[in-house]
Amino acid sequence: MTRYLSDSAMDRLREAADVPDLSGTRYQLVEKLGQGGMGGVFCVEDTELERRVALKVISVPDADGMLSARLLQEARVIAKLEHPGIVPVHDAGVLSDGRPYYTMKLVQGKRLDEYLGTTANLSDRLRIFLRICDPVAFAHAHGVLHRDLKPANVMIGPFGEVLVMDWGLSKLLQTVEATGQGEDRKTGDVHANSTTQLTAHGSVLGTPGYMAPEQVRGDAGLDQRADVYSLGTILQFLIADASPVPKAMAAIGKKATATDAVERYQTVPELASDVAHFLDGLSVNAYPEGPLGRAWRWIRRNQVWILLLLAYVLARTLLIFWRPR
Amino acid sequence: MNKALLGLLLGGILGVLDGLSAWFTPAVRNQLLGIVIGSTVKGLICGVLIGFFARKVNSLALGIVFGLGIGLLLAYAVAAMQPGPNHYYFEIMLPGGIVGTIIGYATQRFGEGPQAATR
Numbered sequence: 001m002t003r004y005l006s007d008s009a010m011d012r013l014r015e016a017a018d019v020p021d022l023s024g025t026r027y028q029l030v031e032k033l034g035q036g037g038m039g040g041v042f043c044v045e046d047t048e049l050e051r052r053v054a055l056k057v058i059s060v061p062d063a064d065g066m067l068s069a070r071l072l073q074e075a076r077v078i079a080k081l082e083h084p085g086i087v088p089v090h091d092a093g094v095l096s097d098g099r100p101y102y103t104m105k106l107v108q109g110k111r112l113d114e115y116l117g118t119t120a121n122l123s124d125r126l127r128i129f130l131r132i133c134d135p136v137a138f139a140h141a142h143g144v145l146h147r148d149l150k151p152a153n154v155m156i157g158p159f160g161e162v163l164v165m166d167w168g169l170s171k172l173l174q175t176v177e178a179t180g181q182g183e184d185r186k187t188g189d190v191h192a193n194s195t196t197q198l199t200a201h202g203s204v205l206g207t208p209g210y211m212a213p214e215q216v217r218g219d220a221g222l223d224q225r226a227d228v229y230s231l232g233t234i235l236q237f238l239i240a241d242a243s244p245v246p247k248a249m250a251a252i253g254k255k256a257t258a259t260d261a262v263e264r265y266q267t268v269p270e271l272a273s274d275v276a277h278f279l280d281g282l283s284v285n286a287y288p289e290g291p292l293g294r295a296w297r298w299i300r301r302n303q304v305w306i307l308l309l310l311a312y313v314l315a316r317t318l319l320i321f322w323r324p325r
Numbered sequence: 326m327n328k329a330l331l332g333l334l335l336g337g338i339l340g341v342l343d344g345l346s347a348w349f350t351p352a353v354r355n356q357l358l359g360i361v362i363g364s365t366v367k368g369l370i371c372g373v374l375i376g377f378f379a380r381k382v383n384s385l386a387l388g389i390v391f392g393l394g395i396g397l398l399l400a401y402a403v404a405a406m407q408p409g410p411n412h413y414y415f416e417i418m419l420p421g422g423i424v425g426t427i428i429g430y431a432t433q434r435f436g437e438g439p440q441a442a443t444r
Contacts, residue, residue: 304430305430308423308426308427308430309427311423312420312423312424312427315419315420315423316346316349316420319350319416319419319420320346320349320350
């Protein structure tokens with residue numbers, strides 16, 4: 001007689017098999033934090049430093065070792081990008097079952113899409129956006145393309161720190177000189193030999209709705225403008241419930257997400273500069289304005305000055321004509 | 326330009342203009358020079374005090390309140406020193422308070438604060 005395991009029993013077996021064997025490491029499992037396409041992320045206790053960190057390990061079959069190489073390369077890319085807006089990698093190694101892992105700072109915050117419920121102010125949201133641009137621009141300056149920027153990959157920490165997460169799809173953009181070794185690493189994907197839009201598991205690299213058209217098409221030679229597009233979609237996400245969306249801001253979002261990469265902002269700093277100009281009440285490149293528009297913007301930008309000077313002139317004028325009896 | 330210097334300059338310029346506005350009052354036109362000098366000195370003192378406050382306290386609201394207070398206080402002192410039965414408190418304190426507010430706002434928004442200590 002054949003006996004089958006129940007679904008719940010199967011789920012428990014899967015969970016048990018998914019739990020990494022941390023014997024032989026300095027880490028003790030605390031809890032599972034999440035599951036990505038190729039690996040799971042766990043909260044573990046670092047027994048030597050007595051602190052909790054996040055540990056990422058592959059949790060799907062990896063017969064050809066491609067995912068292992070990708071995970072290790074991801075860790076190396078993140079380790080290279082030392083920036084306050086990028087989660088630092090602490091350690092990397094191999095578990096007793098042969099699976100590679102790396103540990104990183106445990107971020108206890110909210111994802112951007114969850115965080116937005118707590119701040120409806122457009123200026124606050126745009127300041128957060130500028131802080132998302134910083135690490136991305138930093139990564140580009142170091143020859144790394146993120147390729148999977150979306151609200152779910154941005155974390156807002158408990159002290160308001162903004163962190164760009166999940167560099168698992170990142171790509172080395174340019175020839176980058178390896179520090180201290182005098183050798184060059186050629187342009188290539190972080191995912192080992194993957195040069196197409198498909199992984200070994202047949203999933204699209206990136207997230208539909210946030211990917212640049214050229215990334216969806218699988219064009220060779222993606223550049224930083226693909227991340228500019230994704231940032232543009234994040235910007236549109238941030239301003240979506242503003243009513244009405246200021247025309248200049250809408251124009252910035254439109255330019256950042258132009259279908260043709262040539263019509264977009266060519267770099268992240270260009271996009272960030274326009275957003276910062278908007279916040280400061282200055283003109284933006286994406287939205288040419290006429291003399292009336294310029295005058296109105298100047299008045300709004302200097303309204304306190306204008307009110308104070310008007311108050312002074314009014315007071316003086318009143319005093320000239322006012323005579324006490 | 327540091328905040329104290331900005332306050333000093335702004336106080337001086339507004340003080341001169343404030344004093345010159347006495348020209349529109351025929352009754353005191355013959356005392357214009359003295360009024361301009363007094364107003365300028367008042368502006369300079371007001372400006373430097375508010376400028377120093379802005380170096381110590383980084384708050385737009387507090388800067389404006391402090392500027393208004395100093396402007397009113399110095400204007401009150403000037404009015405109280407006026408000879409004769411009429412002290413013109415209202416005529417002197419109203420613009421004085423507004424000038425202090427303007428300097429308070431300007432020194433909080435503009436001008437360099439003190440540099441962080443470096444080794």
